[in-house]
Amino acid sequence: MVMVKMVEEGNAVPEVQAVFDDIKKTRGTDWINNFWKVLATSPVTLKRIWENVKIVMGPGAIDPLTKEMIYVAVSVTNNCEYCIHSHTAAARAKGMTDEMYGELLAVVGLANETNRLANGYQMEVDERFKPY
Amino acid sequence: MVMVKMVEEGNAVPEVQAVFDDIKKTRGTDWINNFWKVLATSPVTLKRIWENVKIVMGPGAIDPLTKEMIYVAVSVTNNCEYCIHSHTAAARAKGMTDEMYGELLAVVGLANETNRLANGYQMEVDERFKPY
Amino acid sequence: MVMVKMVEEGNAVPEVQAVFDDIKKTRGTDWINNFWKVLATSPVTLKRIWENVKIVMGPGAIDPLTKEMIYVAVSVTNNCEYCIHSHTAAARAKGMTDEMYGELLAVVGLANETNRLANGYQMEVDERFKPY
Amino acid sequence: MVMVKMVEEGNAVPEVQAVFDDIKKTRGTDWINNFWKVLATSPVTLKRIWENVKIVMGPGAIDPLTKEMIYVAVSVTNNCEYCIHSHTAAARAKGMTDEMYGELLAVVGLANETNRLANGYQMEVDERFKPY
Amino acid sequence: MVMVKMVEEGNAVPEVQAVFDDIKKTRGTDWINNFWKVLATSPVTLKRIWENVKIVMGPGAIDPLTKEMIYVAVSVTNNCEYCIHSHTAAARAKGMTDEMYGELLAVVGLANETNRLANGYQMEVDERFKPY
Amino acid sequence: MVMVKMVEEGNAVPEVQAVFDDIKKTRGTDWINNFWKVLATSPVTLKRIWENVKIVMGPGAIDPLTKEMIYVAVSVTNNCEYCIHSHTAAARAKGMTDEMYGELLAVVGLANETNRLANGYQMEVDERFKPY
Numbered sequence A, B, C, D, E, F: 001m002v003m004v005k006m007v008e009e010g011n012a013v014p015e016v017q018a019v020f021d022d023i024k025k026t027r028g029t030d031w032i033n034n035f036w037k038v039l040a041t042s043p044v045t046l047k048r049i050w051e052n053v054k055i056v057m058g059p060g061a062i063d064p065l066t067k068e069m070i071y072v073a074v075s076v077t078n079n080c081e082y083c084i085h086s087h088t089a090a091a092r093a094k095g096m097t098d099e100m101y102g103e104l105l106a107v108v109g110l111a112n113e114t115n116r117l118a119n120g121y122q123m124e125v126d127e128r129f130k131p132y
Helices: A014-027 A034-039 A043-057 A064-078 A081-093 A098-120 B014-027 B034-039 B043-057 B064-078 B081-093 B098-120 C014-027 C034-039 C043-057 C064-078 C081-093 C098-120 D014-027 D034-039 D043-057 D064-078 D081-093 D098-120 E014-027 E034-039 E043-057 E064-078 E081-093 E098-120 F014-027 F034-039 F043-057 F064-078 F081-093 F098-120
Strands: none
Touching (some): A014 A034, A034 B098, A043 B098, A064 A081, A064 A098, A064 B064, A064 B098, A064 F098, A081 A098, A081 B098, A098 B034, A098 B043, A098 F064, B014 B043, B034 B043, B043 B064, B043 F098, B064 B098, B081 B098, B098 C064, B098 C098, B098 D043, C014 C034, C014 C043, C043 D098, C064 D064, C098 D043, C098 D064, D043 D064, D064 D081, D064 D098, D064 E098, D098 E098, D098 F043, E014 E043, E034 E043, E034 E081, E034 F098, E043 E064, E043 F098, E064 E081, E064 E098, E064 F064, E064 F098, E081 E098, E081 F098, E098 F043, E098 F064, F034 F043, F043 F064, F064 F081, F081 F098
């Protein structure tokens, strides 16, 4: 059960509404999801996280769909239910198919397995892998 | 310090050498990295994990470079030193640039941050995100 | 769904009731929360954990409110739903305001982000940070 | 081994040097630690993270020393070696004594233990803990 | 809420039904639990994971009950609700009593605590513990 | 690098030496490993953790070797280097063979993989797995 009373659009103070408006404009939607309505209880955090998201998740050397799938990979590893749902929805909106989601989870699962084999045997990094 | 005495190519029993040979052939290299030399102390595990890697990391609906970056994202989240080095090297060999690595880590860092904001506020999944 | 049948006050064996009584007396309440009712199914664990909590969470060089906020920080990082709720309630009872909770989560989120940047780049500890 | 070639002060491009200068001014020091020299390989990330740190770690409803201890608690739970060293140094500079560090780790350890007892028994949140 | 539409026995394609049949035969049951019905949405993953489970969890140098308890220990540490339930049920079917479950969780909790004490103090491995 | 100056036997205050003596007597050895020498910097924590270890790791419904293997499973999942080494050494002293260690890590790896598949698909617990 959510630990704060979410801020709805009608009740937002101006600096919160300004972020809500920017979210809707940037995403081309008229809908604000719970993540932002909850953060709006701390306007400084709302604005800070939204600015970070815009910088990190926008176009760059990695395409937006790949970024969303990386986001899902982290969220699954950490078992963040909200994040798994919200970023899977975002990845689907950007073109992730069911087959791609199945492959994504297969990679995430295998990586979590081999991470523990490497740890458990305390494997030493090969000289060839050292960057310079 | 690695917890077992690694199996070098000259000392491998036939079923281990067969996997080593398949790794070299599949990857078009004459080099075996420590991960496999360590797993070779348990031949059943060596063969099992290699078969999994071939199935999961090969071509599919997601391209191999993206799969490697997802692997790195999990390894960074879990702080597996060996895996960060080996899968970053693999991703670089498949075309990941320095700029892409910087963006990859930016996404991984941000996802780890917002995962905790979602958890800390115990956010509830929006109805619209529910799959069906 | 809880995996054992909780021990209610009326049904407790003497060594369990003695711990329940000490919890109520120490906390100045007449209420036992589920954590202890569940642990009561293993009386040795109930007594052991309660003794640990009294030693660790009591007055010392760090004040009790700060200790509770540290407890919440760990519980959020691990995503332990029960612990987030119970220790947030305890922190509120000791004076944590909504504004403080917002700042606490902001620190927890940022720390989880920069932890991954440090891991992902495999940063080396500065000589000046080494203790001696 | 660090995965990029760190940016030293003499080699910094202007937007990186501007952040370095702000770090030194804000902290009243003439020294830049490795964290920032590494992030400087991605100037956008350097600036973004530094702006976040200034907002989150500065004065507010929670005092700066407590914030640093919360940072250490997360870093210990995640086992981020660099972060444990750097934020412990920061906490010491702000007044954390050896005794306080011992208590901090005791709380972090106990929280990680009870988090797993709560998970393992799948404890249900008491009605009284629900926020509203 | 599960993110895919589970495959029920009546609707399974032949390669999925073949795995379902092998699960039922191997386990001496006529029941398929959700884990497999969900994985069946990715037939390659279904077959791959089932083959892994048969190799890893079958008889060997460690008895099957101990293997299930190790599985539970990992699942509790990671807080995987489904896995805690399914592997606890499997361990019970193989002889784990309530008392053993209480002891298992006590070990898991203590290990999570001392892991953080070792990390927090950055303890160095004793020479005597080094394998060779 | 360890963050405190370890307490050696010659320098221990009486309450620390009493714990050191009990460790040596209980274990039938004349050697104290670093874990205890570090905790000795906080005598209350030293005594508290040792008392916990004696209660949890001693004989009970689960045999001591299985308990050590469970301890290793948690330590590998958390990637605690010190704990992997110390508890693997303890498990070996109690009879764990190389083959058993290989199987232990195989289970730990597989559990970490399937934990993420269960999380990623947000699998729902089967009614039959619910305890009552």
